[in-house]
Amino acid sequence: MILIHCPYCEEDRPEVEFTYGGEAHIARPLDPSALTDSEWEGYLYIRSNTRGLHAERWRHAHGCARFFNAVRDTVSDRFEVTYKTGEARPAKITQTGGAA
Amino acid sequence: MSGYRLSSGGRVDRSRALSFSFDGAGYQGFAGDTLASALVASGVTLFGRSFKYHRPRGLLATGVEEPNALVSVDRGPARVTPNVRAPQVSLHEGLVAESQNRWPSLKFDVVSINDRFSALFPAGFYNKTFMWPRSAWEKLYEPVIRRLAGLGDSPVTRDPDHYDATYAHCEVLVVGGGIAGIEAALEAAKMGSRVILIDEQDELGGAALADPALWSTLDALTAQLFAADNITVLTRTTAFGYYHQNFVGASQQLTDHLAPSEAQGPREKLWRIRAGEVVLAQGAIERPLVFNGNDVPGVMLASAGRTLALRYGVAVGRAVVIMAAHDSGWRDALALIEAGVHVAAIVDIRTVVPADLADAARAAGIALHLGSAITAVAGRHAVKGVTVAAGGTGPAHKIACDAVLMAGGWTPSVHLWSQAKGSLVWNEAWGTYLPGKPQEKCRVVGAGAGAWHFGSGAITSVLPNSLPVSRQKAFVDFQNDVKARDIQLAVQEGFRSIEHIKRYTTNGMATDQGKTSNLNALQIASGVLGRPVTEIGLTTFRPPYTPQTFGALMGHHKDALFQPVRKSVIDDWATAQGAVFENVANWRRARYFPKGGEDMDAAVARECRAVRQSVGIFDASTLGKIEVVGPDAAEFLNRMYTNPWKALQPGRCRYGLLLREDGFITDDGVSARMADDRFHLTTTTGGAPRVLGMMEDYLQTEWSDLDVWLTSTTEQWAVIALQGPRARDVIASLVGGIDLSPEAFPHMAVREGTIAGVPTRLFRVSFTGELGFEINVPASEGRKVWEAIFDAGQPYGITPYGTETMHVLRAEKGFIIVGQDTDGTMTPGDMGLDWAVGKKKPDFVGKRSLARPEMTRKGRKQFIGLLTEDPQELLEEGAQVVTNPDAPIPVPMIGHVTSSYHSATLGRTIALAVIADGRARIGETIFVPMADKVIRAKVTAPMFYDPEGSRLND
Numbered sequence A: 001m002i003l004i005h006c007p008y009c010e011e012d013r014p015e016v017e018f019t020y021g022g023e024a025h026i027a028r029p030l031d032p033s034a035l036t037d038s039e040w041e042g043y044l045y046i047r048s049n050t051r052g053l054h055a056e057r058w059r060h061a062h063g064c065a066r067f068f069n070a071v072r073d074t075v076s077d078r079f080e081v082t083y084k085t086g087e088a089r090p091a092k093i094t095q096t097g098g099a100a
Numbered sequence B: 001m002s003g004y005r006l007s008s009g010g011r012v013d014r015s016r017a018l019s020f021s022f023d024g025a026g027y028q029g030f031a032g033d034t035l036a037s038a039l040v041a042s043g044v045t046l047f048g049r050s051f052k053y054h055r056p057r058g059l060l061a062t063g064v065e066e067p068n069a070l071v072s073v074d075r076g077p078a079r080v081t082p083n084v085r086a087p088q089v090s091l092h093e094g095l096v097a098e099s100q101n102r103w104p105s106l107k108f109d110v111v112s113i114n115d116r117f118s119a120l121f122p123a124g125f126y127n128k129t130f131m132w133p134r135s136a137w138e139k140l141y142e143p144v145i146r147r148l149a150g151l152g153d154s155p156v157t158r159d160p161d162h163y164d165a166t167y168a169h170c171e172v173l174v175v176g177g178g179i180a181g182i183e184a185a186l187e188a189a190k191m192g193s194r195v196i197l198i199d200e201q202d203e204l205g206g207a208a209l210a211d212p213a214l215w216s217t218l219d220a221l222t223a224q225l226f227a228a229d230n231i232t233v234l235t236r237t238t239a240f241g242y243y244h245q246n247f248v249g250a251s252q253q254l255t256d257h258l259a260p261s262e263a264q265g266p267r268e269k270l271w272r273i274r275a276g277e278v279v280l281a282q283g284a285i286e287r288p289l290v291f292n293g294n295d296v297p298g299v300m301l302a303s304a305g306r307t308l309a310l311r312y313g314v315a316v317g318r319a320v321v322i323m324a325a326h327d328s329g330w331r332d333a334l335a336l337i338e339a340g341v342h343v344a345a346i347v348d349i350r351t352v353v354p355a356d357l358a359d360a361a362r363a364a365g366i367a368l369h370l371g372s373a374i375t376a377v378a379g380r381h382a383v384k385g386v387t388v389a390a391g392g393t394g395p396a397h398k399i400a401c402d403a404v405l406m407a408g409g410w411t412p413s414v415h416l417w418s419q420a421k422g423s424l425v426w427n428e429a430w431g432t433y434l435p436g437k438p439q440e441k442c443r444v445v446g447a448g449a450g451a452w453h454f455g456s457g458a459i460t461s462v463l464p465n466s467l468p469v470s471r472q473k474a475f476v477d478f479q480n481d482v483k484a485r486d487i488q489l490a491v492q493e494g495f496r497s498i499e500h501i502k503r504y505t506t507n508g509m510a511t512d513q514g515k516t517s518n519l520n521a522l523q524i525a526s527g528v529l530g531r532p533v534t535e536i537g538l539t540t541f542r543p544p545y546t547p548q549t550f551g552a553l554m555g556h557h558k559d560a561l562f563q564p565v566r567k568s569v570i571d572d573w574a575t576a577q578g579a580v581f582e583n584v585a586n587w588r589r590a591r592y593f594p595k596g597g598e599d600m601d602a603a604v605a606r607e608c609r610a611v612r613q614s615v616g617i618f619d620a621s622t623l624g625k626i627e628v629v630g631p632d633a634a635e636f637l638n639r640m641y642t643n644p645w646k647a648l649q650p651g652r653c654r655y656g657l658l659l660r661e662d663g664f665i666t667d668d669g670v671s672a673r674m675a676d677d678r679f680h681l682t683t684t685t686g687g688a689p690r691v692l693g694m695m696e697d698y699l700q701t702e703w704s705d706l707d708v709w710l711t712s713t714t715e716q717w718a719v720i721a722l723q724g725p726r727a728r729d730v731i732a733s734l735v736g737g738i739d740l741s742p743e744a745f746p747h748m749a750v751r752e753g754t755i756a757g758v759p760t761r762l763f764r765v766s767f768t769g770e771l772g773f774e775i776n777v778p779a780s781e782g783r784k785v786w787e788a789i790f791d792a793g794q795p796y797g798i799t800p801y802g803t804e805t806m807h808v809l810r811a812e813k814g815f816i817i818v819g820q821d822t823d824g825t826m827t828p829g830d831m832g833l834d835w836a837v838g839k840k841k842p843d844f845v846g847k848r849s850l851a852r853p854e855m856t857r858k859g860r861k862q863f864i865g866l867l868t869e870d871p872q873e874l875l876e877e878g879a880q881v882v883t884n885p886d887a888p889i890p891v892p893m894i895g896h897v898t899s900s901y902h903s904a905t906l907g908r909t910i911a912l913a914v915i916a917d918g919r920a921r922i923g924e925t926i927f928v929p930m931a932d933k934v935i936r937a938k939v940t941a942p943m944f945y946d947p948e949g950s951r952l953n954d
């Protein structure tokens, strides 16, 4: 059972309180109708499928109910950092944890 | 009959004799014995039969690594536990145990014929032989294999025991209660940490229990341990899984060591421990040597021979031969001599051994054979002697003996370390993997870290022999009957990675997970491939470390506590009325209300007639409900749903269709505008959390500029659906403050007022095609209002109906159920719901996807009705639809039946389906092939009753 740090509650809580929300920092286009089919396909389906540090969305569903972002190592399943919606992905994350 | 009880020594309590039985025969042991030690002391050598060849097998080890001596322990009816390791069964008065995997008896086993033909059962035998034909696999091979192979029998009756579970937190968790673990716990406790120490055995001490010189040290340390008030000691507890962030699962045995009559309370307790730091002090496991005849009962690990003598006061035989590749075998030999066991000879594969050991052995009168190997073992059910050859291939001679002890070196227990993703480093000198860098806050102490002080040894694979490996009975994995030649064969057949060799030979895949075999298999594969061990890889260690009971993993989560049951406030009333219930998304819903012995079809037909002819009452409280409030509420819903919402007037309702961004239908429901800035949304019963989560997602992460608040109100409202031509008459006298006339309160309108004196949001909506109301009242008043309406409806024959009738009535009208008639790949157009899509809206969730070529192409499945030619023929939901049942196989399938019912209203069956280009096929005949017949049906519009909708506008 992983513990996840909710950046709003500022607490480490068990993973059963959270739901996964897919890759982070993919903004919905402001005017979808202006997109070509392949651009829309890119937004809808194409994901980075990263091996290693991956920025992704989580929701503290059984807590504050807020969405936030996390950088998780998909190899070790380790959460390196979590941060609030709207904040930029921390520029540099070391493998040993924490934003630098 | 070779083992016997020594006249003195050991930690058993010789003043407390205990009687027990094994395979029906009576034996005696002492308090402090295990089943294994007491049986060896009684002269028993044969403990079980092997998995594949049914070879007779004896005890190999005295610890958790034991692969052979698996028994069933019988603690009374429904309390038979199969596959228990005999050295881990604490002896108690009256213990009843049985051997396994033999028929009709352990001594005479019919299936051991497999062994005589073992040349026919090489590695990969099952894969090669039983490939086809498929019918032979199902009817012949599988049942036979299941009967012949396998271990103990699973219990078939319900487990009468109960199992406890708890969470625990500590700064330091120590796994393993040997001296290294105890010292680590004491050290941590001195720093003021909360410490938990767990150990799988009855008593603490680990390897020191087989070393009397350490007993006084051990006593002093355990005294300190129990004196410290910040240390929790859990014995008979196995840490079986090590998960992320120092989360460790451990199972504690509470009653199995007691006689059944003394057992009280839960049988086991599952500990979920979160630790700041984990200290692994699990020790090391001795490695068997791989040589011809190494599985004859009476051949065991040297550490087992030592433990039996020094811990339990049991000699493994009257003449013991040690087969060593490691100094520890020599120390064990000397310890056995001191304990009074006769050691006839030490055979060592090495030509040079430490002089002090050789001198001491010679002085003790032990014959020494350096640079030699055992090449054969005489005896089938028990060792009768060994053949020893210089260099394995040189001149041979025989030694009479009744026990052989193997000292092949040591393998640190890195299972938990590896589960926690700690790295492993190959140590060439010791021929083993040692813990490297941790991923968690974790360290390894004692023998598990390679810190053993019993000398060094040679790294071996198969001991030299003049017989080719293919003709030797040299076992690597005792539990799965994998021989050295099987690993050789796998390599010859082209397998290179140990993960593949493992699966092909099944080495390491038995219940012991290869605790004694993995490294020997690696060494043999490395030798045959001529590549270093590190290039062959290492198999993955996975939880559980040892087999665990399902009971412990389940804990209290069974029966009523398996899953929470959601009940509406009408549930008690429905129960009293004799309702039959079904589960829908954790809700318990009344399915139908049988009267006077009616079956479901009869009850549903009666309920349907009542709604169509007069009035029915239905508990719709489980509908998902969301209150959407804020100045931007209409704008928000306009962006979420396909329909336009901004022009909807307060007091009016609208059917809302919700798509995912990929354009497929995910939910629907009728929603009402209560005020300019307030909407009352409904969702499907199962969809409420998903819809709320989806809406929150857009609100929080895409449209944070919108000022809107979402609140789940599903449980706040009781919803009473009143449907039928007399519905208005029933509530007329109960409603206050609302003009119920059709002109003032039309279909798809909502009003606020009172009913039976209770504030209500009264919806005029219909999921049946009849005049209908959905009466929302605070849940706390739901039962009262329900009963008031039920009383008021008596003159009209008001009839309670359940979900089954609701389904039939809506199907007669072709109203869809999302998730039944749709499957996550259906668009509004597919379902004939284009009318619900706002064409002029610039955007809504899923709109752009609807414009993709795939979504508008011809040939998409469309929602239609089906009427069978035989009006009483009921189609099966899920059945496939074809246009030509005589077409060559594979017959093209154009769609499937989604809903199918008997309709009392129409006096025939009706069905809904999705089929390719369905609307263009209306009027055509299609076919539904079943196992025994082909059903013909006509394609119709998905609407069987009152297509003009005149009834619901009354």
Ligand SMILES: [Zn+2]
Pocket (backbone or CB within 6 Å): A006, A007, A008, A009, A010, A060, A063, A064, A065, A066
């Ligand atoms: Zn939170």
